[in-house]
Amino acid sequence: MIELIYFDFNFWRADILRLCLSLGGIPFKYKRLARNSWPKEKKNFPFGQLPVLVIDNQMYAHTHTLARYCAKKSVLYDTNERKSLIIDQVLDWANEITNLVAPSIRAAMREKNLEKSKKLREEFVKNDLLNWFTYLEDLLNKSSKNKKFFTDNFSIADITAWRVIYWFTSGRLDMVEKSFIDKLPVLKKYYQGINNYDPLIRLKEFREITST
Template sequence: MATTYKMTYFNVRGLGEPIRYLLVYGGIDFEDKRIGFEQWPAMKSTTPYGKLPLMEIDGEQFHQSAAIARYIAKQLKLTGDDDIESMLCDIVVDTFSDFRSQMTSWFREKDEAIKEKKRGPLINETVPFYMERFEKELEKNNGYFVRGKLTWADFYVAAVVEVMEDMCKISCLDKYPNIKAHKEKIENIPQIKAYIEKRPKTPF
C-alpha cells in the first residue's frame, strides 16, 4: 500500500509552501488540508505542540516545518551527496529561518508606532545584511545554494522569500538579480509551475 501524506496548515503559503513545493516536485500525492485562522483556536490543543504545519504520514502526526521538509527531501535525494552537503543545506535553511523570524516578528507587532519605528532598520539593515550574503552564495554556486546542484534548500528559499516580500510589503528582488533569477528558476520547474498556476490565491 502506498504511503499516505496529509498536510494541515492555514490557507496561506507561509511555512507550508516549501513542503508543498517538495511534495509536488517529487510527484507525491498528498492531501492539502487548509484551515481558516478562525478554526485554529479550537484545533490548537489537538496538535502535538500547538503548531502548524502538521504532517500526517500513514496517520502518524509530525510537526516542525523544516524537519518535515528535510524528511521529504531525503526521500527525493535532495539533501546533497554527502554529509557535508547535507550540512550546507541545513545551514542555508537555518540561516534563512533566522532572517524570516526577524521579518515575521516585525509583521506581527501589534503596536503600530513600534512597528513603524522598526521598519527602517529592518529594510535598511536586516534585509541587505542577509540578502547580500545569499546573493553571493548563489554567485559562488552557479545559481544554486549548495555546490551548484538542486537541493531542498533551493525550494525552501524560493518559496519563503516570496512570502516574506508579501508579508512585509517590500519588493527587494530587483536589487538582487541572482536571488530573483534563482526564484524564477525554481518557479519554472514544470511541476512547480503547474502547481503555482492552480494554487489558491492568498495574501502571503
C-alpha cells in the same frame, strides 16, 4: 497517505513541503485550518505549531525536520554530507529571516498596533533585509559552480530560497520594496532561473502560490 496540515493561507513553511512532495510524485492530502480556529485547535498539535505532517496517524512537527523528510522522500535532498550542510543552511536562513520580520507582522495582525508595526518594519528594512539576502547570495556564490542551484542540482534548498525570495519581492510586505533584489545581481538571476524552472512551474501548487 501523508497529510499536511497548515493554516488557510499560503506561507513558505507549508509551501516548500507541498511543492517538494508534488515534485517527487508523493501523494498527500493538504488540510487547511481556519486561522480563527487556532486558539482552540492549538493544544491538539505538537509544540502548538503548524505545519505538521500526519503519517500513519502520528503527527510530526517543525519546518526543518519536515522539509528534510519530504526532500529525502522526493530525492530533493543530498546524500553528500557537505552538500546536505548547504541545504540545511538555506533552510535555517529562511527560518531566521522570518523570525526577524515576524515581530512587525505580529504587531499589526495580533496587537493591531500599526504604529509599532511600522517602526519595527522600518528597523527590519534598515538593519536586516539587505544583510540577510546578501548572506544568501554569498552562500550561493561559495556553494554553487553553475549559480543555477545551491548544490548544482535542484533541491529543497532551491524550493526554499525561491519561496522566500518570492515572498519578499511580492509587494505584500509593507515598506519592503521589491527592487531591493536589484542590488544582488547573482541572487536575482538565480531567482529568475528558478522562476522559469519547468518541473517546478508546471505544478498546480506553484501556480496556486503565485496567483494568490
